[in-house]
Amino acid sequence: MDLYHPRILELSKEPVNFRKNEEAEFKAHAYNPLCGDEFTIYLDDGRTVGLKVSFHGYGCAVSKASAALLTQSLEGEDLKGALQKIEHFMECFESKADTGNADLNLLLAARDFPSRRSCALQAWQECQKTLSAIKKTG
């Protein structure tokens, strides 16, 4: 599978939900010490309308596209739903199973590049940590 599918490149050049939101209730910080890439994912729990999610930062095409797709996946979910979405994606990533979403499926190519796996996964992992911590305390 091609890690640099045109759709991934498109998403990295013009990522959806690419904006800061310093007022957001929750922030997840994805930092990769190996490459210095750094993203913040802003999660606003709108209670009634579900999560509003955006991200900002710097990274490679794969990590940027992945973070953009993450924000899209979580949009409108409640906390529980968001966590389920993340877990589902991570399971599919490990088993290379169909995610049910054509764009997300493109990220699975990163599995074949051991040094690039974290580019596809990191934003998801950090969001999972942040959301799990909220669930525990809240």
Place this chain on the structure above:
Amino acid sequence: MAKDEKNFGALSAGDWSALRQQFPILRKGDLCYLDNAATTHKPSSVIEAMEHFYRAENATVHRGAYALAEKASLRMESVREQMAQFMGVESHEVVFTSGTTHSLNIIAQGLPDQFLKEGDEIVVCPSAHHANLIPWQELSRRTGAALRFLDLIPDQLTWDLDQAKKIIGDKTKLVAVAHTSNSTGIRYPFETLVHLAHDAGALFILDAAQAPLGEALHFGRSGVDFAAFSGHKMFGPTGIGILYGKAAKLASLRPDRYGGDMIRNVTFQQATYAEGPRRFEGGTPHLAGIIGLGQAIQFIEHIGIDPMRSRCSSLVKRARSLLLEDGWKVLGSQSTSSILSFYDDGIHPHDIATLLNQDGIAIRAGHHCAHPFMRSLGLSGTARLSFAAYNTMKEVDQLMDSLKKIRTLFS
């Protein structure tokens, strides 16, 4: 010469395709390897010498009174002698270590406790490899001495010697810098800093990891107090490296490990330690590595450092001008070694490296173990090319073709 002929066949300086044939990993021809600053490949003579040692000569050193062990000890000492000549120093100033990182740590951890105190200063370079930064950070934390950084001249990225003159002074106890930056490829004028350090009464330590294939080493003449480098970046095996120290300076260091092979006399309560390099060589050494390293030196001397340097510099020059022509940015306004870092604001270095890899081209991308430096340049990293004499102009062209495709993808 008879021995060389056996090892290297008809290989002569300037016959670069014959040189390439000496490297089994490159013989297949499908690998365009441009990451030689990370590690170089190994010629057959090195691989075979190590294999031969294990197959026919295996024994440990300094212990057995039987022929094999005596032979192994002699081999080890003869490589030490060879290495001393290679560096322009005395053999009792040559310590075998596991590599640059180990060598620098021996120094940083072995300095006597009273050597540094609060108010003293350690001068380092902002572009330092982590191996030549973190040991000094730790030393600073332990002793209260402060770290001071040299300034780099913008764009040129070499040292601002006027600033160096200002900060190296009475408070300076130690100056630890690189011969050549592994991230920019700048060859620093370290000789000037040796004088500044010594005038200030400070120790001068050279991270020479990127030096041995770049130019003949004259550590004795240049007056450095300590120098460190790795075998695997000079056609030798991994796991073996060198710490050079002036005899008196070596004697002032505490050994970094205690045990067999480094003692003179041991009672149940205490021990006295061997003198010279063996004080730092506790435990069974990496003998096959030492033997491989000896072969690597022979190989380098057979080809000649000067012809290899001019070969690499023509490769780098061509790569630099083609990169600039195609709109890439290059770190440092001049190439002074076989290393070249380039980038583009819109294309992440890891994307470049992964896409080049799909075309069979191996380069390094990222912060090159100089994370604070990259940050200070406002970069998360660069793509780095680093050449060895076995690389070819055709490989440079192959690289440029592939980079053109990448540019199109991202435009």
